[in-house]
Amino acid sequence: xxxxxxxxxxxKEVLSRTDHPTAEQICTSLREVCPRLSLGTVYRDLNxxxxxxxxxxxxxxxxxxxxxxxxxVHQNLFCRKCRKVVSLPxxxxxLRALATSCPxxxxxxxxxxxxxxxxxxxKQEN
Amino acid sequence: xxxxxxxxxxxKEVLSRTDHPTAEQICTSLREVCPRLSLGTVYRDLNxxxxxxxxxxxxxxxxxxxxxxxxxVHQNLFCRKCRKVVSLPxxxxxLRALATSCPxxxxxxxxxxxxxxxxxxxKQEN
DNA sequence: TTAACTGCAAATCTTTTGCACAATC
DNA sequence: GATTGTGCAAAAGATTTGCAGTTAA
Numbered sequence: 001x002x003x004x005x006x007x008x009x010x011x012k013e014v015l016s017r018t019d020h021p022t023a024e025q026i027c028t029s030l031r032e033v034c035p036r037l038s039l040g041t042v043y044r045d046l047n048x049x050x051x052x053x054x055x056x057x058x059x060x061x062x063x064x065x066x067x068x069x070x071x072x073v074h075q076n077l078f079c080r081k082c083r084k085v086v087s088l089p090x091x092x093x094x095l096r097a098l099a100t101s102c103p104x105x106x107x108x109x110x111x112x113x114x115x116x117x118x119x120x121x122x123k124q125e126n
Numbered sequence: 127x128x129x130x131x132x133x134x135x136x137x138k139e140v141l142s143r144t145d146h147p148t149a150e151q152i153c154t155s156l157r158e159v160c161p162r163l164s165l166g167t168v169y170r171d172l173n174x175x176x177x178x179x180x181x182x183x184x185x186x187x188x189x190x191x192x193x194x195x196x197x198x199v200h201q202n203l204f205c206r207k208c209r210k211v212v213s214l215p216x217x218x219x220x221l222r223a224l225a226t227s228c229p230x231x232x233x234x235x236x237x238x239x240x241x242x243x244x245x246x247x248x249k250q251e252n
Numbered sequence: 253t254t255a256a257c258t259g260c261a262a263a264t265c266t267t268t269t270g271c272a273c274a275a276t277c
Numbered sequence: 278g279a280t281t282g283t284g285c286a287a288a289a290g291a292t293t294t295g296c297a298g299t300t301a302a
Contacts, residue, residue, distance in 0.1 A: 002256050002301055023292085038259045043292060045257090059187035060239055062267090064291060079244040086244045104245035113186055113237045118205040118212045119230035128276055128281050149267080164284045169267060171282090188292090190266060 001052075007045040009034060011069075014046075014055050020066035020076070020085035058085055061111065077105055127178075133171040135160060137195075140172075140181050146192035146202070146211035184211055187237065203231055 013026050021029070027042045046067055049055040058066040060078045066085050068076070074087045088105065116122075139152050147155070153168040172193055175181040184192040186204045192211050194202070200213045214231065242248075 004257060004301080006258070036259065038261095040260075040293075041258055044294095047293095057187070058239070059185075059237060061183070061185035061191070065187070075238055075240055077240040077242060077244060079247050080241055081243055081247040081250075084244060088240065104248060106243040106248040107240050108242035110238060110240040111185060112201055113184070114201055114203040114214070114233050115206055115236060116203060116234035117207055117232040118203060118210060121205050121207040122230060122232040124207075130276080130282055132283070162284065164286095166268075166285075167283055170269095173268095 001048075004045070006034065006037060006041055007048065009037075010042060010045045011049055011054055014049070014067050015069035017069070018087070020058055020068050022064040022066055024064065026067070060085070077107065080108075127174075130171070132160065132163060132167055133174065135163075136168060136171045137175055137180060140175070140193050141195035143195070144213070146184055146194050148190040148192055150190065152193070186211070203233065206234075 009030055010026060013030055014021070023039065023042045023046055026046070027037055027039045030037050030042075046055065046057075050057050050067075053071075054069075056068040056071060058068050058076050060066065063078070063083070068085075068087075070087055074089050076085050077088050078085050086105075135156055136152060139156055140147070149165065149168045149172055152172075153163055153165045156163050156168075172181065172183075176183050176193075179197075180195075182194040182197060184194050184202050186192065189204070189209070194211075194213075196213055200215050202211050203214050204211050212231075
């Protein structure tokens with residue numbers, strides 16, 4: 001992979017923010033320093049950065065994807081009121097105790113989707 | 127809410143299937159018995175059925191939503207190879223033991239998104 | 253120099269919506 | 278008869294892609 005000014009800017013932008021911006025928000029911000037930056041490039045570069053593990057994608061049903069530079073163990077809360085995504089320092093094994101472990105937020109629901117191979121496909125791989 | 131032939135057909139279709147069909151797949155299937163059924167109606171009725179809790183929406187990042195008539199406690203696995211969604215009888219507190227509790231599937235990753243109110247909005251509600 | 257990257261615009265895909273008509277109560 | 282639901286087509290929103298031109302190695 002070759003160095004690219006745009007990709008570097010995009011990575012820096014995501015790492016410097018804690019508000020889980022969308023591709024569009026990243027593009028708008030960066031146009032102040034890079035006026036010709038195109039949204040297509042932002043999407044392409046974000047996909048690359050996610051692939052190489054420098055950035056995390058936060059998908060919310062019915063919303064544009066958000067991007068997160070925080071790679072440590074945490075979960076995200078999507079606020080249905082202000083539509084912000086906030087980080088919560090929840091370990092996986094604390095999921096059960098959700099309601100009490102973070103007393104100030106109000107967890108009403110959560111979406112879990114497992115990714116991997118179903119039994120048929122897992123068999124075929126071997 | 128008024129009775130509707132289409133909504134009833136759509137509900138029956140989702141309940142009778144275990145393959146987590148998309149709106150499009152439901153529409154295609156039902157056109158055999160209801161040729162004029164429109165995709166817009168299917169989306170509208172599915173949204174209603176989800177709202178009243180008769181059907182569950184399964185969102186997968188980058189994929190069309192699937193719909194699930196199984197309302198009991200379970201989690202879904204999206205197979206990145208065949209793109210099928212399969213039900214797994216996992217309780218929440220078994221999440222930690224994912225890898226071992228379902229030895230035939232290969233869980234590689236999972237996406238958890240919490241929904242609710244962030245601390246600021248939770249405060250405002252009171 | 254050449255392969256990767258970009259900007260731009262058009263295309264794609266999923267989902268929603270406006271409107272005139274039909275079905276339900 | 279009033280209102281909700283439907284079909285159709287167009288619109289909207291997010292993301293991808295084709296292509297010609299630019300840039301890094």
